[in-house]
Amino acid sequence: MYALLKLILNRLAHAIPTLVGIIVIAFILLSLAPGDVVDILAADGSIQDAATAAAMRAKFGLDQPLPMQALNYVIGVFQFNFGYSPIHSLPVSDLIVSRLPATFLLMASSILLSVIVGVVIGLYAALNVRTWKDFLGSVFAILFFAAPSFWVGLMLMVVFSIKLELLPVSGMVSMRINATWFSQALDIARHLILPTCALGLFYAAIYARVMRAAVLQVSKLDFVETARAKGVPEGAIAFRHILRNAVLPVITLIGLQTGNVMAGAVVIEQVFSWPGIGTLLFDAVLDRNLPVVMGVLILSSVIVMVTNLIVDILYFILDPRIQLEKHS
């Protein structure tokens, strides 16, 4: 337990300078992009003369030198002040908090789907290596690895929404529902299916490939042969001995790819009009709404850091050897 606590504290100590670094670099890079939010406000007719534009820039702090702006921002972040979105007339933290649940739901369901589908297919393919079942698994993996997720999303939409009329095209809720808690949850679940598949199947394909390779590797190791020699049934070998060892690389990947899943969610949220931070980020980038872009970036960094920490903890629990190495 002590070792685990030490690990967590160690990671947190590393996290703070990393975060400051991310904020400063991102802030400078984003500020270098030509055009700012005042240009955007001017474009829709809200600003009609040069004096108003200058006054607006002063109001949003855009007239200060870049290092000053960056410093002010970093100080603000550590006071949990993520700035103000001039386009929405709302604090950035409110905007992000309101969008976060939808994105978490989509990410969680996609990761869950990808892990279950990927692990099952990978394991199944490896246990039936070089048969038609294995081949079928490979076809699945190649197809969904190669196909862009937005295209998969559109194709799912054509089949399940337009042709079969089974599922809604987009959005998160049906608006005409006068709903009880249960029917609302059911409604959201129906809307969740297609985006989850579009986002999750890509990662399922990766996990299937990794899982298959890991199972094949592990199943050649001595302890598996030993178990087999002892007369342990094949099913028990597969689950107790092989799966637990083979799943480690998959877990590593999940940790590494949380950031990618978030990036994928940006695209998928566009396609399915899922009201998460992906759509918020997309609009904010187009509008040069720097405070919102920064807020989402910081949030994503924190999420990736937290996921990596969780992966480390899982390692700790799944593979006692890692614990021993740390102790020695």
Next chain:
Amino acid sequence: MKRFGLKTLLATASVALLLTGMPMMASAQEPQSGGTIVELVSSEPPNLVGAFGGATTLHEISDKIFDKLLEDKNGEYEPRLAESWEVSPDGRTFTFHLNPSVKWHDGTPFTSADVAFTMTEIWKKFGGILAYGRITGVETPDEHTVVFKAENQIAPQLLLGTLGNLQGLVLPKHIYENTDYKANPANLAPIGSGPYKFKEWVKGQYIVLERNPDYYRKPYPYLDGIVVRFERSANTRAAALEAGDAHLGVRSPVALRDLDRIEKLDNLAYTAAGSEGAVWLQQMEVNLQHEITANPLVRKAIAHAINKEKLVSLVYAGHAKPATGPIPSTIPSYTKDVDTYGFDPAKAEALLDEAGYPRKSDGKRFPLKLVVGNWFETQSQSADLIAQDLADVGIDVTIDKPAIPAFIGQVYKNYDFDITLTNSVNYSEPGVGSLIWLWTKGIIPGVPWRNASHYSNPEMDAVIEASLVEQDPSKRMEQLHTFQKLAARDLPIIYLVEMDMINVYNKKLHNVGNHPRWYYTNWEDLWLEH
């Protein structure tokens, strides 16, 4: 429905028919009340108050909630909040008699104080609108009369055409007085006087408008409600319409190449009607501050070198037509009697030779930087086609497609371009949006959609300024014709095409596109068959 006789309804229907020339089938049926429709829009507006200015989607929604003094139907003015009005013969006093039965959505009576407040505190302060800038005094002799005074004359069409357009939405004084107008919470939950009341805004997802039962124009509105859903992807919009999840998308909601497929579906239809009085032009601003493009021969050569017909057929799939000048062909003050520049590469080459830019040994004459406002897919495609056309006559075009904020800064602040590809929206009254592009006073660094070409011609300025004050409609028409002739002669902006703005809708929906500025109007007569 039940409250009104068949006669009224038929009369309404036939008036609508006469005014718009809609297909017989659609309007011949008796309108039905009730039903809620789902409309898809491509972006989420920052707020819902169009009176401060703002982007297209904002206005499309705001115009259903708020109301105007009058409605400009391509030069014909219909009463709305004002039952009647008089213009003094000297063009300095405009008196409006307001409808006494109008109430705001919160039940407060609408009075002349609201109009006076909106004029002095909102219209004159935000939006930089030409007509309102010329109003110097507002009087409210009684609760239902409001008088606008101007020290200098105003052309009646300019003021009425602005009040009757999307710049004319009246705000409630009791909500806005003594507040920070742009930070007022009512901007996100507006209280208007129009046919639809604001009900709910779920950020990132949709806005719900519901029927205003106290709307003063009976029997409108027919619909129980409108749900405006934000749908960013054109493919998803097409799928949602096709699956019946949504009833309507305006301003070309789907890719133009999808329209042929949509036409064959049982439940959907599309129409280009409804934007005759709010026309989107695709145009090329030419930088007159640069030596090569300052030469009129070069500008004429460019105009002759671009194949507009090919733009129409290849980029717009036929849903556009070649433009001739700054005022589009469906606007009452349009004239086709201007210099035109047909596709003629040989002539273009001759003009370029004459201008002193012969082909060099590598076959090129000079380089030009084309900066593209890349908000529609069609913009980017047009740029590629135009670059090819210009390459054929020896002009070496470099295409620059910056992100939208960068485009605005590059073109309208830093003037870093030779030629651009952009769009303008041109209304029935040219004073609202068409004149400023070519007026010396339109050269305002940092403010987009103005005179970026730096065209400054005293003859043109005189015509524009005369049209702002002219009292005689026929003289004003002549001035606007001269405006178009000068624009086509001098070519500071090369006008490419008039774009069709397509409405895609479920066939159960009726009265789609029945107003020359349809998507900016309040849809009081839109109805759903059920």
